[in-house]
Amino acid sequence: MSKGCRQNQDKKQSKKFRCRETESDQQPFGELKLLVTDLDICGVVFTAHTTVMRENLQRKREDDEESYREQRLDEEDCDSHSSSMEAKSSPDLESIGSGTTTKRLSGSRSRTRRDFLTRFTDSERFTENLQDWFGLVSENHDNKPVFEPPFELVELQKFDYALEGVSFQQLTRMPNAVYASTSTSVEANAYLAVEDFLHAAVKSLWEAFWSQEEEEAVPFSVGCLFSENLKFYQAEKALALGRLDGLSATGVLLKNPRHPHGKWDHVLELALLRPEVGSRQPSLPVLGEALFYALRVLISRSVSRLDFSQSANCVFVLLVDLQYGGVVKVEGDVSKLDYDVNNVYDCAAEWVKNHSKISVSPIDRIWNKLGNANWRDIGALQVVFATYHSIVQYFGPPRHSIEDLAADHSSRVHSRRQERQLGDSGLNENGMFRLQQRTMSPEIVEVHEEEESSKVEPEPLMKLEVGSVLWLEDSNYQKGYQINQVLTNGTLPYHIASPVDEAGKSVFLYVGSPPSQLEPALEDMNLWYQVQRQTKMLSIMRQRGLSSKYLPQLHGSGRIIHPGQCQKPSSGGRCDHPWCGTPILVTTPVGETVSDMVNEGRFGPEEAIRCCHDCLSALSSSSSAGIRHGDIRPENVVYVTSGVRQPYFVLIGWGHAVLEDRDRPAMNLHFSSTYALQEGKLCAASDAESLIYMLYFCFGDLPELDSVEGALQWRETSWSKRLIQQKLGDVSTILKAFSDYVDSLCGTPYPLDYGIWLRRLKRNLSEDHGKEIETSG
Numbered sequence: 158m159s160k161g162c163r164q165n166q167d168k169k170q171s172k173k174f175r176c177r178e179t180e181s182d183q184q185p186f187g188e189l190k191l192l193v194t195d196l197d198i199c200g201v202v203f204t205a206h207t208t209v210m211r212e213n214l215q216r217k218r219e220d221d222e223e224s225y226r227e228q229r230l231d232e233e234d235c236d237s238h239s240s241s242m243e244a245k246s247s248p249d250l251e252s253i254g255s256g257t258t259t260k261r262l263s264g265s266r267s268r269t270r271r272d273f274l275t276r277f278t279d280s281e282r283f284t285e286n287l288q289d290w291f292g293l294v295s296e297n298h299d300n301k302p303v304f305e306p307p308f309e310l311v312e313l314q315k316f317d318y319a320l321e322g323v324s325f326q327q328l329t330r331m332p333n334a335v336y337a338s339t340s341t342s343v344e345a346n347a348y349l350a351v352e353d354f355l356h357a358a359v360k361s362l363w364e365a366f367w368s369q370e371e372e373e374a375v376p377f378s379v380g381c382l383f384s385e386n387l388k389f390y391q392a393e394k395a396l397a398l399g400r401l402d403g404l405s406a407t408g409v410l411l412k413n414p415r416h417p418h419g420k421w422d423h424v425l426e427l428a429l430l431r432p433e434v435g436s437r438q439p440s441l442p443v444l445g446e447a448l449f450y451a452l453r454v455l456i457s458r459s460v461s462r463l464d465f466s467q468s469a470n471c472v473f474v475l476l477v478d479l480q481y482g483g484v485v486k487v488e489g490d491v492s493k494l495d496y497d498v499n500n501v502y503d504c505a506a507e508w509v510k511n512h513s514k515i516s517v518s519p520i521d522r523i524w525n526k527l528g529n530a531n532w533r534d535i536g537a538l539q540v541v542f543a544t545y546h547s548i549v550q551y552f553g554p555p556r557h558s559i560e561d562l563a564a565d566h567s568s569r570v571h572s573r574r575q576e577r578q579l580g581d582s583g584l585n586e587n588g589m590f591r592l593q594q595r596t597m598s599p600e601i602v603e604v605h606e607e608e609e610s611s612k613v614e615p616e617p618l619m620k621l622e623v624g625s626v627l628w629l630e631d632s633n634y635q636k637g638y639q640i641n642q643v644l645t646n647g648t649l650p651y652h653i654a655s656p657v658d659e660a661g662k663s664v665f666l667y668v669g670s671p672p673s674q675l676e677p678a679l680e681d682m683n684l685w686y687q688v689q690r691q692t693k694m695l696s697i698m699r700q701r702g703l704s705s706k707y708l709p710q711l712h713g714s715g716r717i718i719h720p721g722q723c724q725k726p727s728s729g730g731r732c733d734h735p736w737c738g739t740p741i742l743v744t745t746p747v748g749e750t751v752s753d754m755v756n757e758g759r760f761g762p763e764e765a766i767r768c769c770h771d772c773l774s775a776l777s778s779s780s781s782a783g784i785r786h787g788d789i790r791p792e793n794v795v796y797v798t799s800g801v802r803q804p805y806f807v808l809i810g811w812g813h814a815v816l817e818d819r820d821r822p823a824m825n826l827h828f829s830s831t832y833a834l835q836e837g838k839l840c841a842a843s844d845a846e847s848l849i850y851m852l853y854f855c856f857g858d859l860p861e862l863d864s865v866e867g868a869l870q871w872r873e874t875s876w877s878k879r880l881i882q883q884k885l886g887d888v889s890t891i892l893k894a895f896s897d898y899v900d901s902l903c904g905t906p907y908p909l910d911y912g913i914w915l916r917r918l919k920r921n922l923s924e925d926h927g928k929e930i931e932t933s934g
Contacts, residue, residue: 267460273496274421274456277505278387284445286506291441303438307473307486307516308542309819311682313535316542319562320533321569323365325541329353330528331479344401344430347479348381348392351407351430354523354530355379358544359409359425365562366555367548375412380419382406382427387453389419406430406450409544411551422461424454425547428475434483434520439476444485444517447474448509451487459491463551471550473543476520482536483520484543488818489513554835558865560824621652621668629741631715638666638743646750646792646810649687653747663747663799664712665809667691669740686812686823688742694784694811695744701782707775709809713743746807748795755791755855762888765852768794769892770918771806776844777911779814785839787822788813789847791855815839826862827854831872832904834865842902842909849896853881856888876900891921 277283295303331350332343359377380389384405395404407430411423427450431443439447451472474485494508509515521536530537549555621627625640637657644651654666669688695711719736751768754760760768772794776786786793786808793810813823815838822833822843828850830843862868875881882900886893895914902909 269496269498270456270460272498273501273504274453276498277453277456277501279502280446280449282502283449283505284442286502287445287448287509288441290506290510291444302517302519304515304517306518307484307819308518308539311685312821313538313542314682315563316545316559317533317538318566319559320365320538320541321566322562323361325357325361325530325532327354327357327530331524331530332528333479333526343479345392345396347430348396348401348404348407350524350528351428351477352379352381352392355407355409355428355544357530358541359548362541362545362548366545366557367552369556377425378410378412378419380408380410382408387421405446409547421453421457422463424457424472425551426473426475426544427451427454428477430477432478434476434478434481438517439483439485439520443476447476447485448487448513448515449505450474451485452491452505452508455487455489455491456494471546473547475540475543477523477540480522480524481520482523482540484516484518484539486516486543487513488516549837554837554865556866558824558834558837561865626657627654627666627668627741628718629713629715629743630718631713635718636713638664640666647752649683651687654743663745665709665744665747667742667744668717669742671735671737671739687810688740688812690814691810691812692740692742694814694816695742697816698779698782698784698811703778703782705775705778706805707771707807708778709744709807709811710746711743712745713741715741717741744809746795746797747799748797748807750792751794751796751806751851751855752791754796760855764796765855765888765892766918766921767804768796768806769848769852769895770915770922772808772848773845773911773918774915775808776848776909777915780909780911783816784811785815785822786811786813786844786847787815787820787833787839788825788828789844789851790825790828791851794851824865826865826868827859829868830903831869834869834872835904840904841906842899845899845909846903849881849885849899852888852892853884853896857884876903889921891917 327350329346329350329352331354332346356377356379359379360375363375363377364373379391381392381395381404382389383395383400383403385403389408389410392404392407395401407428408419409425409427410419411425413420413423416423427447429443429447429450431446434443438444451474454472455470470490471486471488474487476483476485489508489512491508493512495504497504518539519535521539522531522534523536523540524530532538532541621640621643623640623643626637627640628635628637638654639657640652640654641663642653644653650668652666652668654664656662656664667688670684692711692714695709696714698708699711717736717739719734719739723732723734723737751760754764772789779786788810789808790810793808795807795809796804797807798804814820815822818838821837822829822839824833824837826834828847830839830846832838832840832843832846860871862871882893882896885896895918898914899909
């Protein structure tokens with residue numbers, strides 16, 4: 158070892174010693190405060206103080222020795238074969254690194270969890286404790302997935318649209334699986350390829366969604382996990398030291414020069430490289446190891462000083478081989494884990510069985526035969542989507558949301574069609590053909606060769622005009638509906654119709670996209686939310702017994718019955734007719750939208766108070782079943798006047814309703830809540846906040862908002878200057894008071910007190926002819 162190297166080590170060691178001495182000197186006096194009070198009478202203060210000081214000096218000496226061993230390992234140019242690589246020590250016992258502090262556990266509880274991690278080091282013993290549980294959950298799923306997937310197909314489609322302008326480049330190729338058994342270097346090259354794949358993913362995601370400057374450094378590092386000491390090392394350095402057999406995983410971590418070998422609370426996600434992952438579901442050894450590492454990350458985060466922008470109770474683990482890959486998502490509250498340091502593996506297994514939620518994606522192909530990643534295919538896309546969510550946990554919502562980037566898709570399609578001189582005939586905003594009616598003719602049509610081949614004549618669209626009759630096929634009946642009016646909510650068409658057998662009754666009729674010959678994920682997402690998803694939510698409301706006149710009622714749903722003979726092969730299939738299998742949703746009651754009322758000047762203070770009461774009553778009913786609306790805007794509130802003594806408002810448009818944690822609300826720059834724009838989720842008061850924005854904009858002009866940042870800035874300014882309260886105060890004092898109340902709850906977990914505000918709003922309405930107002934179902 159050179160003289161300069163030894164001097165640098167001595168300086169660093171001395172500095173570490175002084176820092177640790179300061180910490181340890183502070184600790185004994187804090188522990189002895191109560192001890193001195195109790196023992197002073199007995200005259201044993203000096204003895205007790207001496208004993209504790211001796212213990213802390215011993216602890217400090219042990220810490221210094223551990224620090225010195227780590228220093229030797231870091232100085233690779235001085236001693237690249239340090240024996241500390243083979244010592245079984247847990248990096249979780251290191252002092253917590255820099256980061257914004259947040260609420261901490263008490264000292265004893267934090268120490269217990271660290272001691273638990275010190276003993277929780279053997280994934281095989283942990284997996285053995287899960288054998289009975291895995292067999293139990295697998296026995297009833299012969300040919301079906303055991304666990305639900307972490308992502309829905311429509312989420313991946315939207316993410317795919319957002320990544321159209323993002324460049325990914327894996328430079329280190331994955332070795333071909335054909336030579337896996339004949340070459341000793343295949344596994345080493347595979348670790349290098351996985352490391353480069355993860356680096357390319359986080360770099361491109363950071364630059365596309367979070368980076369503010371073009372040359373901004375990526376705040377992540379990628380390293381391989383060495384199983385002997387559970388520390389992270391760059392793959393090339395570990396392989397150069399001949400430690401290939403000791404590598405167990407590859408991790409994406411926060412970059413921290415103070416901790417070159419990583420800290421477990423800095424781990425964003427882990428990737429396990431295992432042979433033959435390419436099956437429907439991972440085997441117990443692979444899944445058990447993924448759960449083992451996921452639990453270590455969750456426990457480490459629970460004692461971390463880092464301030465997590467999103468919930469820390471979720472971690473993603475990637476499973477990959479030389480061709481295929483998938484995602485394991487583990488969620489759970491580790492405060493419910495029994496931290497018995499004498500029985501760590503049984504306690505950890507019990508937590509997995511009783512307090513965790515596990516999601517496993519389908520295993521799909523990531524790398525082609527040349528070793529290049531298929532970035533735009535479903536296999537790589539779901540892995541990158543998991544990485545995106547992992548970054549969100551540490552850095553919060555991106556500067557450019559998925560919705561913002563996905564919105565450019567339609568403009569790209571338009572530009573492409575202009576380049577090809579195809580025009581815009583028959584396309585919707587996602588670039589897919591709208592529902593079309595093919596005219597069938599028995600005659601032979603003469604083809605004129607002189608027509609330009611570049612001009613494509615559009616096929617006639619299926620237009621539901623006034624007077625048209627649609628027949629709906631359900632499992633139990635067939636019902637016809639005659640179109641009376643064709644309307645639009647600003648982006649999508651819908652209809653007012655009458656049942657053929659009830660001519661005097663009116664219903665809302667929504668027609669979805671026809672099933673595509675391609676993958677279902679390519680169907681129009683907006684129509685899917687309007688028809689299929691809304692059908693699901695209204696069915697759930699009916700099943701859970703929600704009954705309120707302020708909620709829409711499901712009148713019918715099913716598939717369209719097209720003209721002519723249907724040649725579908727089975728009850729679940731479809732024939733070649735373009736209408737075959739098209740979904741339909743029918744709801745009641747029917748009314749005029751608030752948007753139309755505002756445009757015609759018929760939405761005054763009285764209507765505003767009644768609208769606030771009725772929508773709040775609808776939200777009260779739905780929240781009792783754990784359902785939140787997520788898309789409150791003037792087009793989704795209708796005013797019912799036909800056939801009732803007292804007109805009332807109904808909250809419609811439940812396609813974006815949030816029922817589970819993985820559901821995402823609609824993103825609207827004018828009407829979405831602050832929490833929805835920041836986190837992509839709803840808090841307890843989000844729907845009420847959107848209701849306030851809707852009422853506010855009904856009496857004022859919409860501001861020009863072109864980005865999420867601009868929308869958040871407008872909200873911050875408007876609330877801080879009380880512009881919203883002042884505007885609604887000009888309409889009604891009760892609306893001003895309600896807006897003040899909602900402002901106090903925005904972004905907090907506190908629930909809205911529906912009862913008291915429904916009574917107050919009802920009191921303001923009761924003067925209107927003494928009518929009784931229904932508050933909730």
